[in-house]
Amino acid sequence: MEIQENKSTLEVIPRNNEKIKKIWKTAGILLAITVAEFIMAFTMDRGLLLYFLFIALTIWKAKYIMMEFMHLGDEVKPLFYSIIVPLIFLVWLVIALVKEGTDIFMMRW
Amino acid sequence: MSAHSTAIGVSSKRGVWGGGNEPLKASYGKLMMWFFLLSDIFTFAAFLISYLAIRVSYPAYAGPADSFVGSNEYWPIPELVFEAVPFLHGVHAPLVFVGIMTFILISSSVTMVLAVEAGHRNDRNDVVKWMLWTMVGGITFLGCQAWEWSHFIHGTDGGSVLTYINSLNREVTETVFGANLTVNEYGPAAFAQLFFFITGFHGFHVTIGVVLLFLCFYQAAVGVYDKRGHYEMVEKIGLYWHFVDLVWVFVFTLFYLI
Secondary structure (H helix, E strand, O other), X not given: OOXXXXXXXXXXXOOOHHHHHHHHHHHHHHHXXXXXXXXXXXXXXXXXXXXXXXXXXXXXXXXXXXXXXXXXXXXXXXXXXXXHHHHHHHHHHHHHHHHHHHHHHHHHO | OOOEOOOOOOEXXXXXXXXXXXXXXXXXXXHHHHHHHHHHHHHHHHHHHHHHHHHHOOOEOOOOHHHOOOOOOOEOOHHXXXXXXXXEOOOOOOOHHHHHXXXXXXXXXXXHHHHHHHHXXXXXXXXXXXXXXXXXXXXXXXXXXXXXXXXXXXXXXXXXXXXXXXXXXXXXXXXXXXXXXXXXXXXXXXXXXXXXXXXXXXXXXXXXXXXXXXXXXXXXXXXXXXXXXXXXXXXHHHHHHHHHHHHHHHHHHHHHHO
């Protein structure tokens, strides 16, 4: 057996600047949303509207992370849905537990 | 993959039921990583939704923000609790430090996706470079969290006067500094318990992530993936690392903003 040099035998494909640009663009969007959340935390009154906006922006950010960074959008549809559809259960969990929490609040105070 | 003739990946030689088909067109490792992450999403979701439920079961602080004092009678306003920054003792800087932490974690997610992109191109030098930056980001984040915890546990200069039932089962009224699992100066006991539990579990995931990143970085650097012929491991570790970032986005909103 010959002495193997620690050198790549795979062919290195040159950079695709468009792809890299898209990554930085997504990063910019994520940062912009976070900065917007920050500004809202200090300029808007606390209340349901603000909470709703925070959660909507968070889910928007989550969408970018899953679709662009985790490439879930590039997977085939069956895989995509097998990850996304089970999350529907969480909608019910939120409704059930927030109801539970407000009921405990009514009992205590 | 090239053996697949139809859109859903049915092998032309063996047909639908002959085995060897890849309907999801992803490798075993990547699929299992996705299903693990799905289960982990449920774990974190259970924690965070419980946080929400416990939070709405307590009254919110209703008075003006500048006269806020910690009490176990109502839930605190997070921006008045998380307002300290290292080296700036006594300076009121609400959410600044946690903002920096968020920035660090999102940046490390970006460098990770650049490493994955380099892996697709079999570019070892770029993979090693971006993995290293991702690790730096992860370790910095952990350092920040350690400081945050330390500050949370030791508390402010003034503390808060609370009436609570201590570990000897006696009701006491005294000045409380910092936080532990029984009592804390910021709000109800559940506030600190949930903080420790959820950010701790997330920090544990980040720690595991840094270890995985290091192993992946090392293997890439010594040429294991070149010999293997592909850089898929970078992709799998990348999925995990992005997930950690994903969870932080929700922790940030629920703990620090709402």
